[in-house]
Amino acid sequence: MKRRRMDRFVRAYAELGRFSGAVLVARGEKVLFTQGYGLADHERGVPNRPGTAFRIGSQTKTFTAMAILRLKERGLLGVHDPIARYLPGYPGGARITLHHLLTNSSGIPDYVTTEGFTRVMGTAVTRRELIDGFKDRPLLFEPGEGVSYSNSGWVLLGEVIERVSGLAYGDYLREHVFGPLGMTRTGLTDDAKGYLAVDGRAEPAPYVDNSRQDAAGAICSTVEDLHRWRLDVPDELVGPYVESDGIAYGYGCAVGPGRIESSGGTIGFVSVSARYPADDLFVCVLSNVENAAFSEIERGLAAIARGEPYELPGERVFVTVDPALFDRYAGRYTMRFLGRTSTMDVTREGARLMVEVHGLARTELRPMSPTRFFARMKGEVELDFRADGEVALNWAGRDVTARRVS
Numbered sequence: 001m002k003r004r005r006m007d008r009f010v011r012a013y014a015e016l017g018r019f020s021g022a023v024l025v026a027r028g029e030k031v032l033f034t035q036g037y038g039l040a041d042h043e044r045g046v047p048n049r050p051g052t053a054f055r056i057g058s059q060t061k062t063f064t065a066m067a068i069l070r071l072k073e074r075g076l077l078g079v080h081d082p083i084a085r086y087l088p089g090y091p092g093g094a095r096i097t098l099h100h101l102l103t104n105s106s107g108i109p110d111y112v113t114t115e116g117f118t119r120v121m122g123t124a125v126t127r128r129e130l131i132d133g134f135k136d137r138p139l140l141f142e143p144g145e146g147v148s149y150s151n152s153g154w155v156l157l158g159e160v161i162e163r164v165s166g167l168a169y170g171d172y173l174r175e176h177v178f179g180p181l182g183m184t185r186t187g188l189t190d191d192a193k194g195y196l197a198v199d200g201r202a203e204p205a206p207y208v209d210n211s212r213q214d215a216a217g218a219i220c221s222t223v224e225d226l227h228r229w230r231l232d233v234p235d236e237l238v239g240p241y242v243e244s245d246g247i248a249y250g251y252g253c254a255v256g257p258g259r260i261e262s263s264g265g266t267i268g269f270v271s272v273s274a275r276y277p278a279d280d281l282f283v284c285v286l287s288n289v290e291n292a293a294f295s296e297i298e299r300g301l302a303a304i305a306r307g308e309p310y311e312l313p314g315e316r317v318f319v320t321v322d323p324a325l326f327d328r329y330a331g332r333y334t335m336r337f338l339g340r341t342s343t344m345d346v347t348r349e350g351a352r353l354m355v356e357v358h359g360l361a362r363t364e365l366r367p368m369s370p371t372r373f374f375a376r377m378k379g380e381v382e383l384d385f386r387a388d389g390e391v392a393l394n395w396a397g398r399d400v401t402a403r404r405v406s
Contacts, residue, residue: 005304006033012312013293014038017197018380021287021294022048024223025301026230028280032305034223040288041193042202053185053220054286055192056271057264060219061154061252063173063229065102065237067161069251070176076164086160091135096143098160101153102251103242107139110150112216113342113358121267122207127214130155147244148341151216154252158215169215183225188218194268195289196363197376205268205290217266223284226273230282233275245336263295267360270294274302281305291363291376316374321367326353329385335393335402344391344402355383 006025013019020038024031036048071077077086079102084093100106111117111134134152141148158169165172170188178186194205210218221229238260239250248255253262263272272294273284283305285298293313303310326348333344343358346365355375356362365373365383375381384392391402 002304003033006301007035009300009304009310009312010035010037010297013297016313016315018293018313019287019297020048020195020197020202020289020292021054021285022050022052022223023286023297023301024050024227024282024284025305026227026282027305031227033301038289039202042195042204043193048288050224051185051222052286053189053192053222054271054288055194055217055264055266055269056219056221056226056286057213057217057266057269058151058252059221059226059262059264059271059273060213060215060217062233062237062262063177063219063252064154064157064161064215065251066177066234067165067169067172068098068102068157069234069236071161071164077160083156083160086163087156090156092139092143098157099241100143101150101157103147103239103249104149104153104244105145105147105242106143106150106153107141107146107148108150108152108156109134109137109140110148110152111155112151117212117358118206118267118360118362121212122209123212124209125211127155127159127211130212130214131159147242147249151213154216155214161215173219178225181225181228183221183228186219186221186225186229189220192220192269193288194266196268197289197291202289208267213266217264221286223286226284226286227282230273230275230284265290265360272298274298276302276306279306291380293380296380316368318366318368318374321370323348323351323353325370329353331404332406333391333402333404335391335400 010023014037022036024034034050036050038048040046040048040052079099080097082094083096087093096106161169161172190210195202196205237251240248240255242249253260258278260275268290269288270292271286275282283298283302285294287294300310330346330348335342345356347354353365355365363375365375367373371385373383382394389404393400
């Protein structure tokens with residue numbers, strides 16, 4: 001019965017154009033439900049299946065953290081070692097530890113959210129070139145005295161893994177993490193196709209070269225493989241160790257009351273894996289549509305599995321408003337979201353209002369009222385423009401406030 005409810009729930013999102021991908025729900029080793037929806041390749045008509053590989057974005061970070069812990073187990077490093085021990089000459093490396101990198105508390109600025117990243121993301125780059133692009137930027141704060149999400153720190157961890165192990169990052173993961181767990185469909189492959197949902201159509205997403213994501217977000221995996229991984233997650237990875245904006249973090253995961261989450265988003269893809277320890281429950285949602293309702297689907301599947309209330313999705317209704325209103329909303333805004341400060345540019349383009357959060361693709365804001373708008377960017381986002389110049393966002397189920405700076 002629950003399997004039918006789960007299928008009906010996810011299928012409702014898929015039929016509204018709000019999801020394409022694969023899901024899996026398990027209790028312990030037993031899979032309760034798994035299914036693919038939509039197409040993995042629209043050009044060739046290939047369907048999504050539970051064995052389809054998707055880019056998992058920042059879920060990569062938990063595997064990078066696991067690789068560091070494997071090296072620690074072998075006595076090859078300590079998590080509180082300064083990175084200068086492994087990356088001699090790195091600016092401030094005597095003050096920054098591996099633990100700071102693992103908890104986003106190093107103060108190193110995030111290269112992904114810099115202005116212009118989307119213009120170069122499709123070109124290949126070496127890790128040395130990637131590091132050279134951010135290593136001389138000033139720290140946001142003294143290491144350990146704050147938290148700010150930084151893909152840069154995870155790239156440095158990838159370099160540490162290679163220097164300490166003597167293996168390439170992907171090879172080390174395959175030999176010491178993926179292989180032992182039987183994760184045969186997980187690795188640094190680069191052939192998954194990502195899309196953007198636009199007016200009921202799936203449009204190919206801009207290309208991101210895997211070298212631009214590296215140890216911060218380059219892994220592809222399946223819901224089945226991530227279930228195998230869920231069974232081997234050590235307590236040391238979970239922590240939690242730091243807190244930011246009311247959210248506690250372990251090494252590459254967020255830890256809340258009764259719930260542990262690893263999520264990711266990259267151009268063309270979003271994903272989440274969530275554990276509910278008290279129920280021995282695991283829910284995984286992978287999507288090859290960047291603006292899919294992945295978070296809402298994960299929460300709904302968990303509610304069905306736990307016998308809690310849930311709601312089927314409804315279709316959003318859009319309205320026509322005077323484009324002259326858009327001039328009032330145009331400007332640059334900043335916001336704190338999931339441990340990072342992000343910049344959001346809102347611009348008028350003729351009769352359309354556009355939005356770009358640095359590091360994500362530019363997209364349209366569609367009016368639901370003269371002040372309320374909807375956007376699809378790394379999940380679904382609703383924005384309320386207030387008279388005081390602030391914008392209230394509900395981003396994948398989380399409330400965020402953006403403040404105008406220009």
